[in-house]
Amino acid sequence: MTSETDQLCVDTIRTLSMDAIQKANSGHPGLPMAMAPAAFVLFRRIMSHDPADPQWPDRDRFLLSAGHGSMLLYAVLHLTGYDLPMDELKQFRQWGSRTAGHPERDRETITPGVEVTTGPLGQGFANGVGMAMAEQYLRERYGEQVQDHHTFAIVSDGDLMEGIASEAASLAGQIGLGRLVYLYDDNDISLDGPTSLSFDRENVAMRFEAYGWQVLELTDANDLDAIENAIREGMANEQQPTLIRVKSVIGYPSPNKQGSSAAHGAALGDEEVALTKEVLGWDPDKTFFVPEGVYDAFDMKGPGGEAHAEWNERFEAWRSDDADRAQEWDCAWASPGRPLPGMADALPTSFDKDKIATRGVGGKVMAAFEPFTPTMLGGAADLTESTKTIFPESDRFTAEKAGRNIFFGVREHAMGAAVNGLAGHGGIVCPYGSTFLQFADYMRGAIRLSALMGLHVAWVYTHDSVALGEDGPTHQPVEHLAALRAIPGLVVLRPADAHETTEAWRVILEDLEGPAVLILSRQDLPVLDQEQYGSAAGVGRGAYVLSDPDDAEATIIATGSEVSVALAAADELDVAVRVVSMPSWELFEQQDDDYQESVLPVDLPTVSVEAGIRQGWERYADSIVSIDRFGASAPGATVLEELGITPSHVAQRVRELLDDD
Ligand SMILES: Cc1ncc(C[n+]2csc(CCOP(=O)(O)OP(=O)(O)O)c2C)c(N)n1
Numbered sequence: 249m250t251s252e253t254d255q256l257c258v259d260t261i262r263t264l265s266m267d268a269i270q271k272a273n274s275g276h277p278g279l280p281m282a283m284a285p286a287a288f289v290l291f292r293r294i295m296s297h298d299p300a301d302p303q304w305p306d307r308d309r310f311l312l313s314a315g316h317g318s319m320l321l322y323a324v325l326h327l328t329g330y331d332l333p334m335d336e337l338k339q340f341r342q343w344g345s346r347t348a349g350h351p352e353r354d355r356e357t358i359t360p361g362v363e364v365t366t367g368p369l370g371q372g373f374a375n376g377v378g379m380a381m382a383e384q385y386l387r388e389r390y391g392e393q394v395q396d397h398h399t400f401a402i403v404s405d406g407d408l409m410e411g412i413a414s415e416a417a418s419l420a421g422q423i424g425l426g427r428l429v430y431l432y433d434d435n436d437i438s439l440d441g442p443t444s445l446s447f448d449r450e451n452v453a454m455r456f457e458a459y460g461w462q463v464l465e466l467t468d469a470n471d472l473d474a475i476e477n478a479i480r481e482g483m484a485n486e487q488q489p490t491l492i493r494v495k496s497v498i499g500y501p502s503p504n505k506q507g508s509s510a511a512h513g514a515a516l517g518d519e520e521v522a523l524t525k526e527v528l529g530w531d532p533d534k535t536f537f538v539p540e541g542v543y544d545a546f547d548m549k550g551p552g553g554e555a556h557a558e559w560n561e562r563f564e565a566w567r568s569d570d571a572d573r574a575q576e577w578d579c580a581w582a583s584p585g586r587p588l589p590g591m592a593d594a595l596p597t598s599f600d601k602d603k604i605a606t607r608g609v610g611g612k613v614m615a616a617f618e619p620f621t622p623t624m625l626g627g628a629a630d631l632t633e634s635t636k637t638i639f640p641e642s643d644r645f646t647a648e649k650a651g652r653n654i655f656f657g658v659r660e661h662a663m664g665a666a667v668n669g670l671a672g673h674g675g676i677v678c679p680y681g682s683t684f685l686q687f688a689d690y691m692r693g694a695i696r697l698s699a700l701m702g703l704h705v706a707w708v709y710t711h712d713s714v715a716l717g718e719d720g721p722t723h724q725p726v727e728h729l730a731a732l733r734a735i736p737g738l739v740v741l742r743p744a745d746a747h748e749t750t751e752a753w754r755v756i757l758e759d760l761e762g763p764a765v766l767i768l769s770r771q772d773l774p775v776l777d778q779e780q781y782g783s784a785a786g787v788g789r790g791a792y793v794l795s796d797p798d799d800a801e802a803t804i805i806a807t808g809s810e811v812s813v814a815l816a817a818a819d820e821l822d823v824a825v826r827v828v829s830m831p832s833w834e835l836f837e838q839q840d841d842d843y844q845e846s847v848l849p850v851d852l853p854t855v856s857v858e859a860g861i862r863q864g865w866e867r868y869a870d871s872i873v874s875i876d877r878f879g880a881s882a883p884g885a886t887v888l889e890e891l892g893i894t895p896s897h898v899a900q901r902v903r904e905l906l907d908d909d
């Protein structure tokens with residue numbers, strides 16, 4: 249039954265949203281107004297959450313995938329008792345506020361209760377899939393007494409039009425994520441106008457049924473009990489994810505703008521806000537007004553705090569039962585999660601061949617750290633065989649059993665966002681996703697969001713250059729290193745050999761706090777003699793000197809696969825040259841000036857070599873050996889030769905540079 253107070257609570261979400269958006273003269277009122285009842289039911293009747301501790305590991309998760317409706321979330325967080333005061337609502341969308349235009353999970357400006365950054369439609373939908381996977385894995389590993397919750401989301405037409413949501417829904421159906429319950433704001437409106445423009449022939453319900461979801465229908469977005477019952481029905485189905493299609497009216501009950509795209513993305517206007525308040529029976533002159541009784545009725549600090557306290561008791565008993573398990577939990581739930589102590593000593597230090605592809609080394613390193621990262625999950629987009637990313641002692645993640653190896657299928661977009669969801673959930677140590685470097689483009693939206701959120705994830709990309717050979721230019725990355733380096737906050741690591749690959753994984757797992765890209769080769773690369781050359785311990789500093797003759801007249805810098813080309817070029821030259829391995833620009837930039845100068849002295853003319861476009865190398869090199877065109881289908885060695893990635897070409901460039909001086 250909808251009591252008068254419940255109705256007031258729902259309408260307070262509506263009025264706060266209208267007021268904040270009106271004050272900012274910017275924002276999206278339509279969704280918060282229409283979906284206020286659903287949000288009220290979720291946050292007040294369904295979800296177990298404690299506003300006093302937004303990080304409580306066993307809270308239910310909520311994602312506003314339709315991030316443009318951010319005021320819905322802010323209003324509900326405020327009213328249920330999160331540390332988001334009314335002043336923050338009044339600062340909606342302003343510089344430095346905690347009420348950004350779209351919900352932001354941010355390391356610096358924390359909006360309590362925001363689980364992930366949403367805004368790019370479809371991403372939140374797919375993040376939730378990762379979150380539900382995290383819950384399932386942790387529940388099976390640690391037991392229901394400590395992990396036993398659901399993942400909810402509000403998704404919009406735009407979310408469901410995006411391909412990433414289809415991939416993610418298909419994956420969720422495949423692995424039967426029964427703890428996933430999504431409400432679909434089916435309002436027949438998107439930004440450009442009615443969905444008849446672009447999205448009304450498709451039968452969304454049948455599509456989701458075909459994916460293996462349970463689909464429920466609600467004809468009245470304002471019927472609180474019906475919403476509650478549907479959500480509970482979704483939760484009761486442990487075998488399938490649930491989509492609840494909520495027929496709603498955008499901007500309800502604005503007399504002149506409801507039901508039209510005019511309510512989607514602009515403030516309603518003072519007059520319309522006043523008219524809408526009148527329809528609701530509210531005083532049109534009052535703004536940011538919370539009627540008596542609403543805070544009490546909305547409060548979740550009481551009930552959420554109780555649930556949390558009960559959990560604490562169970563958790564303490566569970567913890568004190570088993571010290572090893574407690575240590576495992578603490579490492580996993582640290583921010584960011586870390587491997588168990590002793591990992592570094594277990595990593596391989598010698599290799600039985602003198603040439604190994606770094607992807608092959610990557611596989612060996614993963615096998616070595618597998619026991620130290622018991623909650624690290626990840627997988628490849630149907631390229632496990634090629635990227636060599638697997639935990640050999642672990643199971644597959646299936647509907648029956650949540651193992652550590654996720655077979656994402658050919659779904660790069662969903663993989664990226666699901667990995668972000670795994671990380672966003674907490675308790676999962678550095679989840680990873682893997683494919684060919686070329687296909688990083690397909691998941692770029694998710695990579696960018698991992699950096700924006702500062703999530704501790706690893707993107708493992710193999711087949712890192714034209715050297716992959718015969719598959720040709722569709723599979724050969726050339727601009728990808730530059731494109732990844734362009735993303736702020738993302739650490740790109742391209743190790744040169746087996747030792748650097750091992751150290752790169754260690755740096756990612758033990759040192760980095762945010763996302764990393766690990767770029768590995770398909771082709772064999774010489775294992776660099778650690779006695780003869782600078783130690784791979786330098787990887788963490790981004791660049792280090794490999795060989796440094798006293799009378800060096802020039803420097804050659806290279807990354808990854810081209811480091812051995814640089815060393816061979818140095819051997820070919822009559823003049824002495826220093827060779828620098830630079831696995832990571834970003835880590836090098838973090839070093840102090842003295843270190844940078846010690847590696848790349850300004851007075852030495854410098855040649856760089858990397859099998860990719862030249863963009864950016866101007867900052868380090870006087871002469872750049874690069875590939876500024878697409879590759880070609882031919883054996884890898886031929887392509888490298890034809891495109892000038894050879895020791896003799898690099899040596900020639902050094903000679904030319906010295907002649908110029
Ligand atoms: C990937 C992506 N493309 C485009 C946009 C811009 N955009 C924001 S909302 C929206 C569509 C709005 O329609 P719907 O999702 O149905 O939301 P509603 O208007 O019903 O609230 C668009 C295109 C976006 N946020 N993300």
Ligand SMILES: [Mg+2]
Binds near residue numbers: 404434435436437
């Ligand atoms: Mg819509």
